[in-house]
Amino acid sequence: MQTTIDPVMSLSELMLALTMALDMTEGQPPEHCIRCCWIGMHIGEEIGLTEHQLYDLFFTLLLKDAGCSSNAARICELYLADDITFKRSYKTVGTSLSSAINFVVKNAGAGQSWMTRISTTIDILKNGTNYAQELIETRCTRGAEVARELRFSEDVAQGVHSLDEHWDGSGKPEQLKHEQIPLYSRIALLAQVVDVFQFEHDLSTALDEVKSRSGKWFDPRLVDAFVSVSQQLAFCQGLNANDICQRVMNLAPAQVSISVNDEYFDCIVTAFGKIVDSKSPYTAGHSERVAVYTDLIAEELGIEENERKWLKRAALLHDLGKLGISNTILDKPDKLNDEEWEAVKTHSALTEQILLQISPFQSLAKIAGAHHEKLDGTGYPKRLSGDEISLMTRIITTADIFDAITAERPYRGAIPIPKTLQIMEENLHTAIDERCFNALKIAIHKLPSHYLSSEVV
Incomplete structure (x- = not known):
């Protein structure tokens, strides 16, 4: 296992890889944020941004969706809809009122009874503006906080915060207009819409879409800049190229060497752990506790x-x-059906896939990705057994199971520690390693008091 960190590690490489996780929570195809970076950086160069401005724009584009996990549970609650499908579809909705209404009718309460769908649709048509304000404000505020936690400039944080503001003042969360909207936000939203429509359709369709929103959603000067960019052969060849990650890494800001010491690396990892935990009220603090x-x-x-x-x-x-x-x-209060359970089981493989993209984490990817394997071979995703499961994975598995039982779940309350240990002991040699379990029983007594709430002691 890797035990040292490159003192001049590529911050860009780390961020590019972690954006793959942000794409998933938005229901976007792989490398969406990276393509947005490609689009937005070309716009930035076209309008003559300075080297420093291009650097901040680069990370604004990669982190534009950093707060998106924070409103996922609320979307499900308000719209009775799959948050990932909802978000993916929402980005392709046109600007007309009829398009918005059609979207609501199609997505509100999808899969529910007709009575539930009708009541949900009526509620959204009545209160949708307030709901949208709440959801966007939650996302934008949390996204800006993540940017600050990652130690980027306040310009980057504000760029992420104002992603959904529109040139004519019709956006959210603050209804900013014209030059009140940070330049990085204006570029990022334009790049996002371009990528969504060009990936779903083609570049010509994307051009038509952004032109139709010029002066409404978008700064006309930036639309004109993108029209010029879209005529550049190198830009078009790179947009959907298989090596788009490398092409973005070759851009000037990505070449800047940033010193990432142990403390900063931990800061980055902690921030992305919080992004994961923000997705559900039932996982708040889970990664930190594990x-x-x-x-x-x-x-x-x-x-x-x-x-x-x-x-x-x-x-x-x-x-x-x-x-x-x-x-x-994730938040279902009832037992999962077979299809839902299969969906859940994909998450550990996805974890491994993402971590393999980050050089310092390649030796840890298999350890983290195997945390649901079982000693008896009945786990997932690879049905490893016995010595195929490393001690490091067994440690994380033990910690994960302990927190899963002692934490409140959608379908039950928190379980006290004595009962948790009894349940875990019944699973020794099948799911839980005995050495790790015995170590856990000793370690519990070293936990800070705030980890031992009255509900679980």
């Missing part, structure tokens, strides 16, 4: 400090793939 339990178990097992540090990072990101699972499943 990381704490993981570290305490590892300490009891005598694992050396530097290796524990990397294992804790893997624990923080072990559920990264859950960003691709609908909240209709």
Whole structure:
């Protein structure tokens, strides 16, 4: 397992890989944020932004969806809809009132009874403006917070915050207009709409769409700049190229070497762990707690400090793939059906897939991705068994199971620690490693008091 970090690691490489998780929570095709970066950076160059401005624009574009997991549960609650499908479809809705109404009628209460769909649709038609304000404000506020947690400039944070403002003042959350809207936000929204429509249809359709919104959603000067960019052969060849990631990495801002020491690396990992946990009210703080339990178990097992540090990072990101699972499943109060359970089981493989894209995490990807494997071979995603499951994975698995039982779930309350340990003991040698379990029982007594609430002691 990797135990050192490159002192001049590529921050751009790290961010590009983690945007794959953001694409999942928005229901977008892979590399959406990366293509938006390609589009937006060409617009920025076309209008003559400085080197410093292009750097901030680069990360605004990659992080534009950093707050999107925070409103997923609320979308399901208000619209009775699959949040991922809802978000994906919403981005293709036209600007007319009829398009908005058609979207609501088609998506509100999808899969529910006709009575439920009718009542939900009426509610949304009546209160939709307020709901949209709430959802966008939640997303934009959290996205800006993530940018700050990642130590980007306030210009980047504001660029993320104002993504949904429109040139004519009809946007949200603050109804800014014209030059009141940060330039990076104006470019990012334009790039987003271009990518959604060009990927769904073609570049010509995207051009027609942004031209029709010029002066309404978009700054006319930026639309004109994109029209010029769209005529550049190199831009068009790169837009849907298989090596789009490398092409974006070759852009000037990505070449800037940023010193990422242990503390900054932990800051980045923690921020993305919070993005995962923000997706559901039932997973709030889950990744952080699993990381704490993981570290305490590892300490009891005598694992050396530097290796524990990397294992804790893997624990923080072990559920990264859950960003691709609908909240209709994650927050379901009833037993999952077979199709829903199969969907849940994809999250650990998705975690591994994303972490494999990040050089420092390649040795940890399999550890994090195997946290639902079982010693008896009945786990997922690869049905590993026995010695095929590393000690590091067994530690995370033990920590994850402990938190899953002691935390409140959609279908039950939190379970007290004594009862949790009894349940876990019944699963020794099948799902849980005995050494890790014994270490956990000792480690529990070292937990800070706020981890031992009255509900679970």
